[in-house]
Amino acid sequence: MSSHLEILAILTSAVLIVWLFRRLHLPAILAYLVAGMLVGEHGLALAHEHVDYEHFAELGIVFLLFTLGLEFSLPKLMAMRHLVVAVGSLQVGISLIVFLIIALFLGQSFASSLVIGGILALSSTAIVIRQLSETGAMKRKSGQIAVAVLLFQDVAVVPLLIIIPMFAQDSDTSMIYALLFALVKGVFVVGILLSVGKWVLPRLFNLVAQVRTDELFVLTTLLVTLVASALTQWFGLSMALGAFLAGMMLGESQYKHQLEADIRPYRDILLGLFFVTVGMKLNLAVLFASPFTMFSLLIGFMLVKILVIKSLAIKAGEQTKDAWASAIMLAQMGEFGFVLIALATQVNILPPDIASLLLGVGVISMAITPYMIDHARQMGLWLSNEQPDDTQELSTLPNNNELKDHVIICGFGRIGQTVSRFLKQEAIDFVAIDIDPLRTTKAREAGENVLFGSSRQNELLEAAHLSTAKLVVIAFGQDKQSIDVIQKVRSMSPDVPILVRTRNDDQLDALQEAGANQVVPESLEGSLMLVSQVLSLTGVPFSRIMRRVQKERKNHYNHLHGFFQGEHTDMSPDAIDRIEFANAIIITDDSFCVGHSLKSLNLQSRRVNVVALRRDGVEIEEPEDDVILKVQDTLVVRGKPRRVERFERYMQEGR
Incomplete structure (x- = not known):
């Protein structure tokens, strides 16, 4: 199969499966994994040379680490240092050691066992944070514990990304020497990047911002990310480490949110491609050949993580129910686990059958995560045998x-x-x-x-x-x-x-x-207050202003609905079904509606509203139904974008 047909197969399966998974309220990460599994060599074999795609897919991880660096803030870390140190650091360390010992006992090499320990010790930042935000559980103590642990886990990914490639190097030098040398190089690179971030980048982005060109800002963001990652790679470290440092440098800047918005489309697409390439490696035959092994590993590693996190949270002084709830939230394998699996497979540390087993376990654990987070509080109360609320x-x-x-x-x-x-x-x-x-x-x-x-x-x-x-x-x-x-x-x-x-x-x-009975939209009420001030300052009597404002409220803000779209108007599928547009329809000699009255156009059945009619330079606000339309009239209507489009076509063509 030619390369462009392979790409077509990957994109088609990704679109269909992501759509299906989102309808089922399952994470998009799982959809990409399943899409990769479907088109990969172990599925329908529609894409064979997936190694070619991995070079692009690596950029997804680079951008993911960059956005993680943007979110990483030293003040935030210091504010949560008690939970981060007492629970987060010990959870990663203890879980990694426990899984390492078990893997060694089961006959794996030290390098493979360390990788397995690192993979299973991490949880899913993307799924947990999103689910906590949607359910409002972020404010609960259990949610705060989970965030603190995830914060340390995200930082712990960086040394793991440095260590794994070292196992593949054929060298007589000891691992400790290699790590120390990497640490020295790391400190040097960090020093360079932080110096650049403090003295050069602010001036660079100030210059770019003054030009007021969105394309240049995006290009500069991409350039900074890729230069930082290339620098760390040149020093023999991970590209992702450079991206993380670049993000951290810019995380305290005034451009943080703009940078994140610019990089997100590239990150999401390339990260999706990364997870597709991971899914291509998933061998269902291995999973079906040993379902008992897979489910034993799934239940075993989740129980270990739950018990470790619960015990550490209690020792840190948290209540038992909060400790159980946060542990249940973090029991799954994370997206960075897939990153480590891919890296370890590339350098031939992780055997293919073990990689497939871990991928399968990770996919299942992440699939059940939304349910576990939704019910973590009830499970925590039941396991701790406490009252429904400490409050x-x-x-x-x-x-x-x-x-x-x-x-x-x-x-x-x-x-x-x-x-x-x-x-x-x-x-x-x-x-x-x-x-x-x-x-x-x-x-x-x-x-x-x-x-x-x-x-x-x-x-x-x-x-x-x-x-x-x-x-x-x-x-x-x-x-x-x-x-x-x-x-x-x-x-x-x-x-x-x-x-x-x-x-x-x-x-x-x-x-x-x-x-x-009454709905008060902040944006529209803010508009009314601004209009009141404008009219008052231009000399309109206060009594007339109040009558206009009251009339708008009584008519459900009728004049304030609908607006002319601009370049930056949100036209996403979610927004398009909610917003109303205002649109000017110019009536020409060939328009079907010439000679027709507004009433005959059945505006109500077409669910659009007439805002005004402009004729001979005069604007008629809310024209009467019996007005006959003429050539060169301009009819201003408002409604949902699709309805406005259909109505304009009807006025011009009569169908």
Whole structure:
């Protein structure tokens, strides 16, 4: 098969399988591994010469380490140093030694055993952090322990990437001497890169930023990453180490977020290719030939990691339930394990059958990780035989007075607290519900009526006396969770008014359909406040301004929906279904709609709205339905992008 057909096969399988896996809410990493397994020599054999792709795939690891370096910050490390040192470092060390001894006992060489120990000791930063962020568990103590351990594991990858190639060198020098020599070279390279990062790179990026050309900024980012990785490779160290150092140098700069955004598309594509090449090495025949061995290894290494992390967390002074929960979250094998497998296979340290076994175990462990993270808290409570919450007393109101005609505030962050202060000034009772235990404790110490827990729980809403409340305010601004809370509140109290805060108007209709009486989009309210100030400063009477503002709110911000798209408008699949565009349709001699009235065009059935009609240089706002369209008219409409496109085609062609 020619090379371009091989690439076509790889891309086709990757697209289809990633789409399927995302629909099933499984990590994209697993999809790339399965795609590689499908097209590889052990699958359908559609791509044979996968060695050619590995040179490109290595760049995925380079960019991954660069973004990791951007996230790595010494202040963050110092703030979490107790957990990082007491749990993270010991977890990597102890787990690695345990797995190394077991591998030696099973007949592996020292080099192979060390690699296996390093692979199994690491967990998946990508999956765990993403899952913790989505579920809101990052703020819990168990989530903080998991992040601290992952932080050290990410750093521990770097020395492993240095050590593994050394085993392949035919040299009489001892490993200790080689490591010391590598350390000296490493210190020298780090010194060079840090000096460059401190004195040269800030000036370079300042010059590039002044040009205001996105392409040049991206090219400079790529150049810095690749030069740093080439420098470390020239000194006999890992390319990934140079990329990590480059990222760390730029991590404290003002350009950090822009750099990460620029590098992400290249990282994701090349990293996907890397995992495809890893999947090509996965031999299902080896797995099916020894399923007992595979599942024994899977259960065994996960149990060892769970027990090690749990024991270390308890010794560090954490509660038993948090120790169990964080250990369960980190039981899987990580994406850097696949990096080490690929590196060790390239230098012939890891036997192919062992590599396939580890790949299979890693894929399965990562597939079950989302489920384990979702249920880690319940498992931790069950294993520790503790009460459902160490903050159970926070789930009852400080004073048990019967509340009536009060306001329930779901989410006691900055917005929720601002609402509560104004309610107190008007002597209106309120009860707040918040999922952050520290915030809840601090607020209760200050005498606030705050409950700890999720606003989606029946027990919390009952404890907040929902049945006698006069208003529910959902203040946390996350639309998906807000819809869940609205539905829960409506199921318990069909008539209570619900006011929802949202960041923009993307989910305005969905929130109202779920049962919200009023939705307050921050972006649109901010626009209204700005408009009020503009009109006031230009001399418009305050009473007229208030009437206009109230009219907009009453009409659900009708004039504020839809906008003209720009170069940087988010046109991703997720965004395209939410946003509304404004679009100007110029009517020509050949347009179908000439001589037709707006009413005859069935605007409602086509689900678009007319914003204005421009005729002879005059703009008619919200024209009447009986207006007849003429040549050279410009009709400004708004709606979902696809509906606007279909409506424009209908106006021009009549179909």
